[in-house]
Amino acid sequence: MEKETLYVHGHNFTEPTGAVSVPIYQSATFKHVGLNESTGFDYSRLQNPTRQAVEHTVAALEGGADAIGYSSGMAAITALMELFSPGGHIVSSEDLYGGAIRFFRNISAKNGLSFSFTDTSDLVAVEKSITQKTKAIFIETPTNPMMIITDIEAICRIAKPRGIWVIVDNTFLTPHFLQPLKLGADIVVHSGTKFLGGHNDTLAGFSVFKDADIAEKARFIAKTIGACLSPFDSWLLLRGIKTLAIRMERAEKNAFAVAEFLQNHKRVNKVFYAGLPSHKGYGILKKQATGFGSMVSFEVDSHETLKKVLKSVKVLSFAESLGGVESLITYPAVQTHADVPELEREKRGINDRLLRISVGIENEKDIIADLKHALE
Numbered sequence: 001m002e003k004e005t006l007y008v009h010g011h012n013f014t015e016p017t018g019a020v021s022v023p024i025y026q027s028a029t030f031k032h033v034g035l036n037e038s039t040g041f042d043y044s045r046l047q048n049p050t051r052q053a054v055e056h057t058v059a060a061l062e063g064g065a066d067a068i069g070y071s072s073g074m075a076a077i078t079a080l081m082e083l084f085s086p087g088g089h090i091v092s093s094e095d096l097y098g099g100a101i102r103f104f105r106n107i108s109a110k111n112g113l114s115f116s117f118t119d120t121s122d123l124v125a126v127e128k129s130i131t132q133k134t135k136a137i138f139i140e141t142p143t144n145p146m147m148i149i150t151d152i153e154a155i156c157r158i159a160k161p162r163g164i165w166v167i168v169d170n171t172f173l174t175p176h177f178l179q180p181l182k183l184g185a186d187i188v189v190h191s192g193t194k195f196l197g198g199h200n201d202t203l204a205g206f207s208v209f210k211d212a213d214i215a216e217k218a219r220f221i222a223k224t225i226g227a228c229l230s231p232f233d234s235w236l237l238l239r240g241i242k243t244l245a246i247r248m249e250r251a252e253k254n255a256f257a258v259a260e261f262l263q264n265h266k267r268v269n270k271v272f273y274a275g276l277p278s279h280k281g282y283g284i285l286k287k288q289a290t291g292f293g294s295m296v297s298f299e300v301d302s303h304e305t306l307k308k309v310l311k312s313v314k315v316l317s318f319a320e321s322l323g324g325v326e327s328l329i330t331y332p333a334v335q336t337h338a339d340v341p342e343l344e345r346e347k348r349g350i351n352d353r354l355l356r357i358s359v360g361i362e363n364e365k366d367i368i369a370d371l372k373h374a375l376e
């Protein structure tokens, strides 16, 4: 099946009434058929039919052996880190989602894992960061908020011979534009809160595994930790994913228009959008993905302009998060990346003039008119 069809039918769910929409199985527990017999469902922390339907969909989209649904993207990342033992070392993109960095530095480190934060677009730097104890390379691409592109196949060529796992946070592009497992990665994680859910109304997370044995270990961890996706939220994700193709494509089209508008605006110094041929890594993304996504960061001429933009926008909302039908604008230095030390932020360009837009699916004319007015 082609992906657009999988978005709608990938859950592969049937039930006796013929309901076209997968029902919400709002049940914590399930009757046993008899002693040592089960319908396949016993208790909803372990498995729930609605959650299983969305897990099947996400596994099919990424081409994985299995996918696990969690209550948030951070819950998925937390559970993933439980696959590693104390003493393990992980090489990670340095320009990472702020919450993931906070988790690695404050929680994983306390549990005995160590991290090297590296620019994973620099393959030499990645090789240099690898030690005898390295268990995984954790990549986000494009990164948040600088849109840095990492060559996933090249990273896999470094990792594979050393038995190191490659983990890709695929929140920004989703399987509609990028399928890391097909490029050689071992595990994909998602904040389902973003493009998969797509409506800024639900928190969700997924991990997807190429290898069934690793997936089984992860499932044991998931059912034991219990940060599982609820039946209703599973249903919202199923519903969101049905329109993934049309949302991703429309948002991307709008993002191109927004990036072009910003590039030509006198109050804008720099635009970071992976779809601009001038963007570093554009060629790599063109090779490994089928789209560039709809995340656009830009630097304005002064902090005063930044403040004015955030105060003046009307079609765009000044709010955290991304990936929904509504366009959102954020100030990464004080919102998503507040926990990154200031010096490090400055070095990476996350300064007091940088804004990030998650371009939604509104009419591009209205988004641009809103920005134009706000920048004046």
Ligand SMILES: *Cc1c(COP(=O)(O)O)cnc(C)c1O
Pocket (backbone or CB within 6 Å): 072, 073, 074, 075, 097, 099, 100, 140, 144, 169, 171, 172, 190, 191, 192, 193, 194, 203, 204, 205
């Ligand atoms: C939002 C986000 C997360 C965390 O997901 P939550 O659902 O907010 O817990 C992880 N990675 C990326 C790239 C994100 O944008």
